[in-house]
Amino acid sequence: MRLLIIGDIVGRSGRRAVKVNVGSLRKEFNLDFVIANGENAAGGKGITEDTARELFSGGVDMLTMGNHVWNKREAFEYIDRETRIVRPANYPPGSPGLGWAVYDMPGHVKVGVINLAGRIFQEPLDCPFRKADEIIARIKDKARIVIVDFHAEATSEKVAMGWYLAGRVSAVVGTHTHVQTADERILPGGTAYITDLGMTGPMDSVIGVKKEAAVGKFITQIPQYFEVATGPFQFNAALIEVSEDTGEAVSIQRIQNYE
Ligand code: FE2
Numbered sequence: 001m002r003l004l005i006i007g008d009i010v011g012r013s014g015r016r017a018v019k020v021n022v023g024s025l026r027k028e029f030n031l032d033f034v035i036a037n038g039e040n041a042a043g044g045k046g047i048t049e050d051t052a053r054e055l056f057s058g059g060v061d062m063l064t065m066g067n068h069v070w071n072k073r074e075a076f077e078y079i080d081r082e083t084r085i086v087r088p089a090n091y092p093p094g095s096p097g098l099g100w101a102v103y104d105m106p107g108h109v110k111v112g113v114i115n116l117a118g119r120i121f122q123e124p125l126d127c128p129f130r131k132a133d134e135i136i137a138r139i140k141d142k143a144r145i146v147i148v149d150f151h152a153e154a155t156s157e158k159v160a161m162g163w164y165l166a167g168r169v170s171a172v173v174g175t176h177t178h179v180q181t182a183d184e185r186i187l188p189g190g191t192a193y194i195t196d197l198g199m200t201g202p203m204d205s206v207i208g209v210k211k212e213a214a215v216g217k218f219i220t221q222i223p224q225y226f227e228v229a230t231g232p233f234q235f236n237a238a239l240i241e242v243s244e245d246t247g248e249a250v251s252i253q254r255i256q257n258y259e
Contacts, residue, residue: 002239003033003171004025004026004033004035004239004240005036005173007180007198007200008200008207010200011041011202011204011229011230012230013131013201013229013232013239014026014041014208014233015054016233017201017233017234017259018058018060019054020062021235025239027061029239030239031239032109032177032255033176034060034061035061035113039064039175042072043228043249045067046087047069048075048078049065049082052084052085061086062084062101062113064085065088066176066250067117067122067176077148080153083101084099085097085098086114088125088151090131091125091166092125099116099135102139107244109144109145109157109244111173112142112143112147113149114132114139115149115151116149118158119152128152128161133145137253144246145223146169147165147170147173148171150173151176153177158172158174159195166187167189167190168189170242170248170249171242172191172192173192173193173194176196178198178201180236181195184252186243186249186252190243190249190250191248191250194238195223197238198237199234199236201229201234202233203232203234204232205231209226209227209228210229213226232259234259236256238252238255238256239252239253240252240253
């Protein structure tokens with residue numbers, strides 16, 4: 001089966017990029033399932049019910065989140081009831097929402113999706129490596145195909161997670177940095193890996209925010225009001241082919257489309 005996994009969708013430009021690209025990619029590559037990181041979809045930080053619905057109607061099947069999952073307080077109740085959203089599983093027990101889920105595909109194929117957050121330069125959450133072990137032990141008899149979105153800042157932590165889960169899941173993809181890496185490969189045991197999927201959002205920006213404010217912060221060291229940039233989009237994703245029989249990844253290909 002063929003899965004598309006879309007890098008962090010940022011603001012209005014990112015949502016437009018989904019609308020323009022996903023339908024045609026679904027047809028072109030005969031996609032079975034589309035996953036997207038949606039933690040920056042609403043105004044650059046967090047998600048709302050309206051923005052999530054916009055992405056679902058644009059052809060996204062389910063959304064993963066990250067460190068901005070709790071930015072929109074009004075969405076807590078929605079995140080808690082929406083089974084098409086998973087947020088990092090290593091948040092404290094009792095947090096709203098799901099940390100992983102299994103989705104039914106035609107032909108009795110099941111796809112498990114796990115969302116984890118890194119701890120380097122991020123919040124001090126539970127150990128994502130041990131949390132992965134815990135979930136894999138529970139998900140194994142429910143889904144042969146398992147995709148992990150590791151939302152982390154440090155490339156080292158993401159590479160380490162790739163090796164830690166190699167041969168145990170179908171894919172480990174990194175999100176959060178908004179810059180696509182060119183290190184996609186199939187790790188031993190059939191695990192597709194990429195350190196970061198990149199960003200689906202405003203191209204002429206500093207990782208999604210207006211470039212003037214971001215540059216100003218670096219020049220002056222004075223806090224700036226970071227506003228989401230607008231204008232032409234970039235669409236970053238990875239296309240992954242997985243064997244339904246073994247759950248092993250066969251190929252991974254980066255996608256970069258521009259407006
Ligand atoms: Fe993030």
